[in-house]
Amino acid sequence: MYSKIVLAYDGSEGAKLALExxxxxxxxxxxxxxxxxxxxxxxxxxSEVEEAKEQAGRHYQSALEEAIATLxxxxxxxxxxxxxxxxxxxxxxxxxxxxxxxxxxxxxxHTALKRRVLGASADKxxxxxxxxxxxxxxxxxxxxx
Amino acid sequence: MxxxxxxxxxxxxxxxxxxxxxxRIGISVALVELLVGITAGNSFHLEITPWVNFLASLGALVLxxxxxxxxxxSVIRKFWKASLALGAVSFAVPFALAWVLAQVVFxxxxxAAQIAGLAMSTTSVAVVYAVMVETGLxxxxxxxxxxxxxxxxxxxxxxxxxxxxxxxxxxxxxxxxATAIAMVILPRITPVILRKLNAHSSEPEVRYLLLILAxxxxxxVRGGSKGVLPAYLVGMVLADAFLGNRELIKRMRATTFAxxxxxxxxxxxxxxxxxxxxxxxxxxxxxxAVKTGAKFLGLVPVxxxxxxxxxxxxxxxxxxSTGLTFGTIAALYGLNNGxxxxxxxxxxxxxVILTAxxxxxxxQSFFVPHAQEMENPFGRKRGASHV
Numbered sequence: 001m002y003s004k005i006v007l008a009y010d011g012s013e014g015a016k017l018a019l020e021x022x023x024x025x026x027x028x029x030x031x032x033x034x035x036x037x038x039x040x041x042x043x044x045x046x047s048e049v050e051e052a053k054e055q056a057g058r059h060y061q062s063a064l065e066e067a068i069a070t071l072x073x074x075x076x077x078x079x080x081x082x083x084x085x086x087x088x089x090x091x092x093x094x095x096x097x098x099x100x101x102x103x104x105x106x107x108x109x110h111t112a113l114k115r116r117v118l119g120a121s122a123d124k125x126x127x128x129x130x131x132x133x134x135x136x137x138x139x140x141x142x143x144x145x
Numbered sequence: 146m147x148x149x150x151x152x153x154x155x156x157x158x159x160x161x162x163x164x165x166x167x168x169r170i171g172i173s174v175a176l177v178e179l180l181v182g183i184t185a186g187n188s189f190h191l192e193i194t195p196w197v198n199f200l201a202s203l204g205a206l207v208l209x210x211x212x213x214x215x216x217x218x219s220v221i222r223k224f225w226k227a228s229l230a231l232g233a234v235s236f237a238v239p240f241a242l243a244w245v246l247a248q249v250v251f252x253x254x255x256x257a258a259q260i261a262g263l264a265m266s267t268t269s270v271a272v273v274y275a276v277m278v279e280t281g282l283x284x285x286x287x288x289x290x291x292x293x294x295x296x297x298x299x300x301x302x303x304x305x306x307x308x309x310x311x312x313x314x315x316x317x318x319x320x321x322x323a324t325a326i327a328m329v330i331l332p333r334i335t336p337v338i339l340r341k342l343n344a345h346s347s348e349p350e351v352r353y354l355l356l357i358l359a360x361x362x363x364x365x366v367r368g369g370s371k372g373v374l375p376a377y378l379v380g381m382v383l384a385d386a387f388l389g390n391r392e393l394i395k396r397m398r399a400t401t402f403a404x405x406x407x408x409x410x411x412x413x414x415x416x417x418x419x420x421x422x423x424x425x426x427x428x429x430x431x432x433x434a435v436k437t438g439a440k441f442l443g444l445v446p447v448x449x450x451x452x453x454x455x456x457x458x459x460x461x462x463x464x465x466s467t468g469l470t471f472g473t474i475a476a477l478y479g480l481n482n483g484x485x486x487x488x489x490x491x492x493x494x495x496x497v498i499l500t501a502x503x504x505x506x507x508x509q510s511f512f513v514p515h516a517q518e519m520e521n522p523f524g525r526k527r528g529a530s531h532v
């Protein structure tokens with residue numbers, strides 16, 4: 001049904017549920033598992049940005065490997081990619097670049113205040129994506145079949 | 146003694162608060178420290194003690210050194226014509242126009258108007274770099290060219306700040322000679338010293354660099370110049386030595402970010418009078434307009450001569466309209482030395498903060514170059530290798 005899927009993955013509870021859903025939905029689709037490391041905006045020094053990139057690399061490396069292993073076990077063709085920047089914008093940009101027809105994101109419960117002040121990456125993806133978006137909520141996801 | 150620790154608790158508490166906010170919202174701690182400083186300074190009496198002044202001054206010195214040490218000399222060599230043209234214009238036009246605006250239109254004194262020109266002339270390599278990492282532009286020829294040009298602009302600002310208010314007496318020339326000797330000798334002996342000291346737990350390499358910076362700052366101040374000038378120059382000539390020693394830069398940055406720069410940015414923010422800003426919103430708008438307008442006026446024609454595509458030209462101009470650290474350094478120098486009033490300082494710092502945020506937002510929203518333009522920013526007219 002889908003040919004190219006972007007799965008946004010950060011290893012959180014919501015992302016793990018999104019991973020399970022992707023494994024069930026993907027079929028013959030090519031899946032890009034994307035992790036996005038945040039780097040400081042309006043930085044003081046270049047090395048500050050570089051260090052943030054290194055930390056993100058260390059943080060997401062094993063999470064991405066686990067996600068790829070899970071998808072391949074389910075017979076899904078998948079590759080991992082780590083990028084840096086604003087999470088929502090970066091997911092949308094990669095989806096556009098590869099011509100994805102579905103983006104899958106997990107979302108974790110936020111308080112109303114936190115959501116209003118900080119926003120949620122999933123909101124940005126839903127608002128700006130060029131293709132369909134499946135948002136898997138951590139608290140509402142059905143049990144894996 | 147009780148007062149000392151009382152002050153320490155307040156300042157370190159603000160530093161921690163800024164760090165936590167920065168961590169939570171993903172915005173650089175420098176900008177958050179400025180904003181926390183503004184809030185604190187306008188809410189209660191934040192005492193600026195001699196030890197706060199020392200830590201803040203050393204923070205500005207080391208931050209300037211680190212900025213210089215991030216130079217990629219190979220990139221400057223590769224794009225020297227284009228980066229020199231863009232960087233020089235990016236410094237000179239805003240400097241001149243902001244100076245004229247302040248002196249002729251707003252009636253500021255000559256020296257105060259020069260400080261305004263300096264604060265408006267800057268770019269921010271780090272702000273630009275962080276933005277470009279998001280699109281991968283930092284790895285492309287266009288990204289490297291813009292960064293190299295930003296280095297040239299900041300060099301212009303630092304040199305001007307170091308020379309504008311100097312009386313060029315004998316002590317000044319001693320300082321010039323000492324800096325020149327340091328720039329020749331340090332790149333030769335520093336790699337040897339770093340290898341020998343080999344990351345001992347007492348951090349002798351960091352102490353060695355701090356001693357050099359403090360020594361040159363002493364000579365600079367005695368000569369009527371500023372410590373940031375030799376700090377940036379020494380950072381530039383040591384940049385290649387640090388390329389193979391990123392661990393040292395990391396340790397030095399950790400020391401600086403934990404103990405020094407919070408005091409610099411908190412202090413710089415705390416001296417901003419919000420009341421003065423609110424009664425001078427017209428000045429804020431005028432300086433912001435003249436800074437970004439001057440960058441357009443100078444850089445767009447240069448970009449055309451270099452053969453930039455329209456989108457690349459607008460993007461690089463917006464990127465080079467940013468500013469943060471050097472803008473606040475110039476303004477704070479002016480305030481500390483009685484060159485500008487607190488009201489003038491407040492206006493300049495708020496404009497600097499705005500220029501860190503607004504141009505990058507606009508550039509990322511409307512002018513991100515296409516992939517092909519990132520690889521060849523010069524369109525059909527010429528290849529990057531010819532510049």
